[in-house]
Amino acid sequence: MPTDPEASQSAPAAAAEPYGRVVVRAALWLAFLAPFFYLTYGFANWLASRRDDVGSIVFSWEYNIPFVAWTIVPYWSINLFYGLSLLLNDSRQGVDRLAGRLLTAQIVAVACFILFPLSATFVRPQTTGLPGFMFAVLGGFDKPFNQAPSLHIALLVIIWDHWRHRLGGLLLPLWHGWCFLIGASVLTTWQHHFIDIPTGALLGFFALWLFPRSGELPISDFRLTRDAKARRLARFYALGAVLALAGAVFGASVSAVALFVLWPALALVIVALAYAGAGSKVFQKSADGSVALASRILLLPYRLGARTNIWAWTRDLAAQAAVADGVFLGRFPTASEANGFGTVIDLAAELERPAGATCRWISFPMVDLLQPHAMMQQQAAGALEKARRNGTVLVCCALGFQRSAGVVAEWLVATGRAKTPALAREMLTAAGRPVHLAEAVQRAAS
Numbered sequence: 001m002p003t004d005p006e007a008s009q010s011a012p013a014a015a016a017e018p019y020g021r022v023v024v025r026a027a028l029w030l031a032f033l034a035p036f037f038y039l040t041y042g043f044a045n046w047l048a049s050r051r052d053d054v055g056s057i058v059f060s061w062e063y064n065i066p067f068v069a070w071t072i073v074p075y076w077s078i079n080l081f082y083g084l085s086l087l088l089n090d091s092r093q094g095v096d097r098l099a100g101r102l103l104t105a106q107i108v109a110v111a112c113f114i115l116f117p118l119s120a121t122f123v124r125p126q127t128t129g130l131p132g133f134m135f136a137v138l139g140g141f142d143k144p145f146n147q148a149p150s151l152h153i154a155l156l157v158i159i160w161d162h163w164r165h166r167l168g169g170l171l172l173p174l175w176h177g178w179c180f181l182i183g184a185s186v187l188t189t190w191q192h193h194f195i196d197i198p199t200g201a202l203l204g205f206f207a208l209w210l211f212p213r214s215g216e217l218p219i220s221d222f223r224l225t226r227d228a229k230a231r232r233l234a235r236f237y238a239l240g241a242v243l244a245l246a247g248a249v250f251g252a253s254v255s256a257v258a259l260f261v262l263w264p265a266l267a268l269v270i271v272a273l274a275y276a277g278a279g280s281k282v283f284q285k286s287a288d289g290s291v292a293l294a295s296r297i298l299l300l301p302y303r304l305g306a307r308t309n310i311w312a313w314t315r316d317l318a319a320q321a322a323v324a325d326g327v328f329l330g331r332f333p334t335a336s337e338a339n340g341f342g343t344v345i346d347l348a349a350e351l352e353r354p355a356g357a358t359c360r361w362i363s364f365p366m367v368d369l370l371q372p373h374a375m376m377q378q379q380a381a382g383a384l385e386k387a388r389r390n391g392t393v394l395v396c397c398a399l400g401f402q403r404s405a406g407v408v409a410e411w412l413v414a415t416g417r418a419k420t421p422a423l424a425r426e427m428l429t430a431a432g433r434p435v436h437l438a439e440a441v442q443r444a445a446s
Contacts, residue, residue, distance in 0.1 A: 016090060017090065017091045017092060019090075021092060022087075022089050022090065022091060022092055022094075022095060023087060025092040025095045025096070026086040026087045026089065026095050029086055029095060029096075029099040030083060030086055033099065033102060033103065033106075036103075036106065037106060038141065040106065040107075040110045041106075041110065041113075041141075041146060041151070042141060043110075044110050044113035044114050044117070044145070044146055045113075045141075045143040045145050045146055047114055047117070048113065048114075048117035048119070048143070048145035048146070049143060049145065051117065054117045054118065054119045054145060055118060055119070056118055056119050056120065056121050056147075056193065057118060057147075057148065057193060057195045057252070057256045057259075058121055058193045058194075058195075059193075059194055059195075059256065062187075062193060062194055065187050065188065065190075066188065067122075067124060067125060067188065067189070067190050068185075068188040068189070069127045069131040069132075069135075069189075070131055071181065071184065071185040071188040071189055072131045072134045072135055072138070072185070072189050073130070073131070073134070074178065074181040074182045074185045075152075075182065075185035075186065075189050075191065076134055076138075077178070077182065078152065078155060078156060078159065078182055081159050081163070082102070082155065082159060085098060085158075085159050085162045085163065086098060086099065088162070088163070088166060093214075094213070097211045097212070097213060097214075098158070098162060098211075100207075100210070100211035101158045101207040101208060101210070101211045102155065102158060102207070104206070104207040104210055104211065105151060105154040105155055105158060105203055105204060105207045106151065108149075108154075108203055108206070108207075109146070109149055109150075109151040109154060109200075109203060110146075110151075112148065112149060113145065113146045113147075116148075117145050117146075117147075118145070118147035118148055118193075118196075119144050119145050119147065120144035120145075120147060120190070120191065120192065120193060121193070122190035123190075124189075124190050135189075138191075147192060147193060147195075147196050148193075148195050148196045148199045148200070148259075149196060149199035149200040149202065149203045150186055150192050150196035150197055150199065150200030151200065151203075152182075152186050152191070152192070152200065153183060153186060153192075153196065153197050153200030153201055153203075153204060154200045154201070154203040154204035154207065155204070156179060156182050156183055156200075156204065157200075157201055157203075157204025157205060157207075157208065158204050158207055158208060159179075160175075160176075160179045161208055161293065161294075163175055164176070165213070183197070195256050195259060198259075198260065199259065199262065202262065202263060202266065202298075205293075205294045205297045205298050206266065206294070206298060208292075208293070208294035209270075209284065209292070209294035209295055209298055212284060212292060212294070215284075216281055217281075218270075218273075218278060218281045218282045218284065219273060219278050219281075219282070220281070222273075222276075222277050222278050223277050224276060224277045225275070225276060225277040227370070229369070229370065230275045230276070230277075230370055231275075231276070233275040233369060233370075234272045234273075234275035234276035235272075237268045237269075237271045237272035237275060238268070238269070238272040238276075240268045241265045241266075241268035241269045241272060244261050244262075244264050244265035244268060245261075245262070245265045247261050248260075248261040248262045248265060263298075263300075263301055264301035264302070266298060267298055267299050267300070267301045267302040268302065270282050270298060270299060270302075271299070271302055271350075274349075274367055275367065275370070279367060280349035280365040280366060280367050282295075283295055283299065283349045283350055283365060285349055285352070285363060285365045286363065287362065287363050288353065288361055288362075288363065289344075289346050289352065289353025289357075289361040289362075289363040290352065290353055291352040291353075296352065299350070302350070303350065303351065303352070306350055306351060306398060307351075309398070309399075310331055310332060310398055310399060313399050313401075314331045314399055314400070317331075317433065317434075318330075318432065318433075319331060319333065319337055320333070320337070320394055320396075320400075321400075321431040321432045321433045322431060323408055323412075323427065323428065323431050324412070324417055324427065325388060325417070326388055326391070326392045326393060327384065327388060327392075327393050327395065327408065327411070328341065328392065328393065328394045328395070329394075329395055329396075329400055329404055329405060329408050329428065329431060329433055329435075330394055330395075330396050330400045330404070330433075331396060331397075331398065331399050331400040332346075332348055332351050332396050332397065332398050332400075333354070333357075333394060333396060334354055335354040335355060335356035335357045336356075337394075338354065338357040338359050338361070338394065339356075339357060339358055339359050340392075341359055341391070341392045341393060341394040342359060342360060342387070342390055342391020342392050342393065343359060343360040343361075343362065343387035343388075343390065343391065343392075343393045343394070344357070344359055344360070344361050344362070344393075344394045344396060345362050345364070345380060345383060345384050345387065345393060345394070345395045345396070345404075345407065346361060346362065346363040346364070346396055346397075347363075347364055347365070347366045347372075347380065347395070347396065347397040347403040347404050347407060348365070348366070348368070348396065348397045348398045348403070349365030349366055349367055349368070350367075350368060350398065351398060360387070360390075362383050362387065364376055364379065364380040364383070364407075366397070366403045368397070368398055368402075368403070369402070372403065372406065377406060377407055377410050378410065378414075380395075380407045380410075381407050381408075381410040381411040381414055382414075384407065384408070384411045385411060385414075385415055395407055395408050400433055401433065401434055401435055401436050402435070402436045402437070405428055405433070405435035405436065405437055406437060408424075408428060409421060409424040409425065409428060409437055412424040412427060412428075421437075424437075425437050
């Protein structure tokens, strides 16, 4: 069963690493990341300065944003937190994961600055005092070209997430407030245009997704699947991503709003990776049904589509159907529906446990439309039988047609309630749900 990529980090380590080793690893990363930042950032600026076709993306309302000189202080403060974040870790893996996020944001942002340079159109007024000094230092290396995605915002998302897990009490809301000031400062210092913010945030959450705080990396041990159906579905989602990306790029020439289509394009790329061989890890779903923040944000467009698909297919069906001995089969429940059961066995890798669901929740994330691993299906059937002794059980996937039906069929045969897979199929059909068990039944019969 997968572990929560966010919660498991907070669990006490069995044996704490000597902090000296953590500091050395952090210092080595800083020795690489700092010059890498200035070299690549400056190189992108230099390239853009030599081009005469650098445009800008600015909404008319942005000219009403006031220039607030003192906000250069929170703007600059991210540099301090950048270094401290690497030092504030309890293991070398924690340092490596954070450095991986920072490096990912840097590489992707600079690649965008080189391929699609944009310029800021604001001319800042003269400032004096400490803000004037800080603006002068900033202007010494930062030219008005490296815009979307805002690397400042991407790094802010990464650093905000890093510290929010380590601060508590009054410090936590203060941290959220200061991070808000840092984010707003990219506008009030006239350093960025608005479109740079959502694109930078998207990059930041992508870096968080790619290097979760703990647990497996979403594309670790990736091997291209040999399953023909999985490959076909991977191509389908990849094509959707390409079309969405094309729509964003060409639509931007008409309206900058089209760039928001980059969000669903990235979500479709991630889903394509799941079918291509990465599997359910890309959804970053834990055993209790919760989903990591980065996955929740990045895959929101896909999950909205999945919710719409559930409604379209099941709107005329009962939400759940009784099978045998307190076991029910159904679609993915709402919180109120879930709380009507003692336990929910959740098989939908792509969906998150609904907020407000207080019943016992056990998740075995399986990718939709694909035959699950035999061992996982057997484990889910075993958990079902154990949970049944403590009350009613709902076994669900997105629609309640395939993954959940396969586990219930496995349970029926394993516990002797159905002597053959064919009889299990008949029992499920009699319960009143349209189930699709061809692959599951063939495997169980073999």
